[in-house]
Amino acid sequence: MKYFLSAFLLLFFNINSQGQPPSTESVEVVVAGLSHDHVHWILGREESDAISIVGIYEPDKELQQRYARQYDLDETLFYTDLEEALDTLKPQAVTAFGPVYDHLSVVEASALRGIHVMVEKPLAVSWDHARKMKALADQHDIHLLTNYETSWYSSNHRAYEMVHEEQRFGDLRKMVVHDGHQGPKEIGVSDEFLEWLPDPKLNGGGALMDFGCYGANLITWLMKGEEPVTVQAVTQQIKPETYPKVEDEATIILTYPKAQGIIQASWNWPYSRKDMQVYGQTGYVFADNDRDIRYMEKGKRSKKKLESRPGTL
Structure with a gap:
């Protein structure tokens, strides 16, 4: 909220x-x-x-x-x-x-x-x-x-600061964004929501549209608006009996001249998640949720809980 x-x-x-x-x-x-x-x-x-x-x-x-x-x-x-x-x-x-x-x-x-x-x-x-x-x-x-809810996570903003403003991990090399849950029907969304969420016309797709957009938003921000050289995606319909018209599993790979982005959007996770991993040449920072981060710098691992701090992308 x-x-x-x-x-x-x-x-x-x-x-x-x-x-x-x-x-x-x-x-x-x-x-x-x-x-x-x-x-x-x-x-x-x-x-x-x-x-x-x-x-x-x-x-x-x-x-x-x-x-x-x-x-x-x-x-x-x-x-x-x-x-x-x-x-x-x-x-x-x-x-x-x-x-x-x-x-x-x-x-x-x-x-x-x-x-x-x-x-x-x-x-x-x-x-x-x-x-x-x-x-x-x-x-x-x-x-x-x-x-995009994750636009306002303190953890994501702290990760951005550490990568770009403080340059604590060297050049950006890889970004992995995980989003999704067990599936809209499985988590009990309302009937009126379920009427259109797995509809390819009304929602544009399934898990790819529902959760792939978070990663596209965050990676574009981390790359400061640079367009990827290539975009590839693999989608699957693991539960056709539940979602007969759309994909419920998607992995998107973005390549840049010296970096790669991976977006994993799914209605098949065993739990709800919205987290991000960012790797540089010499370390990494993981945004585990809205406020918890873990990072490695100069071979030393640390973790921290942040105050809620709304921001903008």
Whole structure:
């Protein structure tokens, strides 16, 4: 939940600052969609002055009622038409918690009205959708953010500092990012989430899209935006009886002139994980979770727990 709010704090600063200290007023937000289970992070958030939810768009009335009961929400917050919600409420920002395929339509509706957008990861189901979303954001001068939870991990930011700013391990050589869990059905995601998460059209794919995006984000950041020379991927359908339409296992290999990135995205891990290993010429740093790091420097191994420290990529 704290990482989700970090994304909003960044959006809050971008909307309000414009070179000046940010305003003390909350960013007024419309939530677009309730079928992505990460929506619980915003509806169940700790009290914060960063945002104020002024409306919720969700065409499924039963889903509306369920969330209204769960979070004691006033029924006047709900809309079944996104454009009506935006025209009536005129929010400063929209956050999308529906199928990834719908991200484009949310950006279309919002950008035309000059409203900033944050979507859940990944950004889009396809390169075509991503290009259209970027063009809309550029044309209408709005911020378009993607909420990658691992962007806000203190451990990842400390690893970056040690590698680049402090240069403690020599030149970067290899990055290995592991993300995933036992599978969405296995961990008990909601029925409405499971309806579209393993759908190749609505989610763009399976584990590759669901968890490969974290590694792509982090490795691009660690490589300071350098494009890889080659990209290769191996996908497997280990559980076709459970996920008949999409892959549930993926390994992506990125090569650079003097470094390599490996992304392991899976719905087959025996436990939930979001961790990263970064190797240099003379040592390494492992980000085991959001705050724990292990590292080797000059042949000496150490480990440390960090304070939660939101940051940006």
